[in-house]
Amino acid sequence: MVAPCPVPPPASTPVLPLYPQCLLRCGDGAWGPEYSFPADAWTRRWVESKHKPDYGRFVLTAGKFYGDAEKDKGIQTSQDARFYAISSRFEPFSNRDKTLVVQFTVKHEQNIDCGGGYVKLFPASLNQEDMHGDSEYNIMFGGTLR
DSSP, X not given: OEEESSOOOOOOOOEEEOOSEEEEEETTSOEEEEOOOOTTTHHHHOEEXXXXXXXXXXXXXXXXXXXXXXXXXXXXXXXXXXXXXXXXXXXXXXXXTSOEEEEEEOOOOSOOSSEEEEEEEBOTTOOGGGOOTTSOOSEEEEEEEO
16 A cells, blocks of 8 residues: 555455565465556456545556556556555465565655555455555555655
């Protein structure tokens, strides 16, 4: 979730929220889901929360800085000083006896006075359209920018 200041406080087919380039990797070298944003399909894979009517909306863009305008497309927040929440389900997997690596990339194109971006892995029971800052999650990481 991406949030303006103050950042809110922070089972199964997991749910992965947010970010243009997300991938999971297990310790045996096998890659899990890698998320891209094809122009014709990203809104079918990614679900924007409707928990609050004033959540900001995501747009598909390569942004201001890119190498390839098509290949470098990702989702971008479109309004300042808004909360954002978007998620995508992925197929169940097991990382029993393996290291799990969750990685994401964020490209900041403007000066940010205060905000943050987080990746959360939710249990399969998550209602994606009602996802919010207090939704139950299994893993969370990311940072606050001040």
